[in-house]
Amino acid sequence: MPQDVQLIHSYNGIPFPTRVSIDRLRTLDRFDAREDDVLLVSYPKSGTHWLAEILKNLYHCRSPTHPTGQVTLTQPLEFQDPSKLAELKNLPSPRLIPTHLPKNMVPRELQTKQCKVIYVIRNPKDTAVSMFHYYQQNPHLPKVDKWATFLDMFLKGEGMKARVEKEKERSDANHTVCALTSDRKLIFRKGAVGDWKNHFTQDQNSQFEALLGEKINSSELASSVEYEC
Template sequence: NYFSAGTHWLAGVITKLYNTQVTLTSPIEFGDISKLEELSKLSSKRIIPTHLDYNMLPPNFKNKKCKMIYISRNPKDTAVSMYHYYRDNPNLPTIDTWTAFFDLFLKGDGKDKCYIYSLQFILAYYAQEELRNDLPKVVKDMSLFLGLNISDDDIQDICKKSSFSEMKSDTEKENSNPSHTVCALTSNRNLIFRKGTVGDWKNHFTPKQNRRFEEIFNEKMKLSKM
């Protein structure tokens, strides 16, 4: 999943789905390389959130037909979310203005591009907007994709605990533990869940920036089936 697309939110939902049936080992935090050996020792079922491109995944991940769930987001909202993450994270280069970040975002050299692969019976794809607009439907669909038999009551309970506001509140409570890093770039969980709204880009993009973004996006995506 691309950065700021909703990976942490999606991982939280999936973890709650499995917690209705099995007990999971505490999740291994994003970017914690020291725990890779621990990860290899864990038995199924393992939930592994990642920002890695599909082509960077280990061969066994594909050969064993592991189930993958991919989440996307309106790229304009993604850009705004990443801007705030960069601006508020002291571990990253300082970017003083939205205009400066916007230019950098559009000049991406391709290393962080995401691709959708047609993997029948293996990959499920969701837009973050779907989670916000109809979370019960998405949770039910994911449970079927993962082969889980989840009751309607459990689905409602999962949705209640998986709302963006609820998960943001949970991270704020956990933020008091400085040793509990959420990813390699920060221990501040408040940076991970900011607003989670749809359309916040309208509060940042100028009309000129929007036209420029649309031109580049349409050119890059002209061969896409999405």
């Protein structure tokens, strides 16, 4: 019988996909930030790619500080092995750097220098729906056919498992799903607001709202955000 492969591992109590190297996470504070860096922070499937495209177009309008109108879109900060850190250092400015890292894991220099930070917030119900379709369409991830099953796992934060023979992850840059530069049909879906209404039952919505209320009750930022429930 084939052995199961865990696609999630933990670092400092935070779950990460196994393609995020623990060694990479340990070396994040060696990252050399620049004052014209732009950090694009988000939870996965919250619209990172849409906003990255918008920002690239804005830079193409040629600002006075960057007359070439070019911006270097990097791979997500955490999605590389430690040996790639030097490559980031050699990329031209300005750099647009996506990440899904929590604040306490963002490299110190990105917080102490005058880097711009853009934080993407999306209705978490739409995020769950987007992630469900992403799991269905990505052949490199375990497939969950039923929405109810996926939502239950999403709410419980359960790690996903896949059979060894079905696990085809590669470490090359072209397959890095969040590289923001390839496989656009997989990355970009509807981008619509409120698509969750086409998936959630009343009971599922009530369950989601109750858990969400518990999680964000102490969040000052969350208390200032309004979304359709």
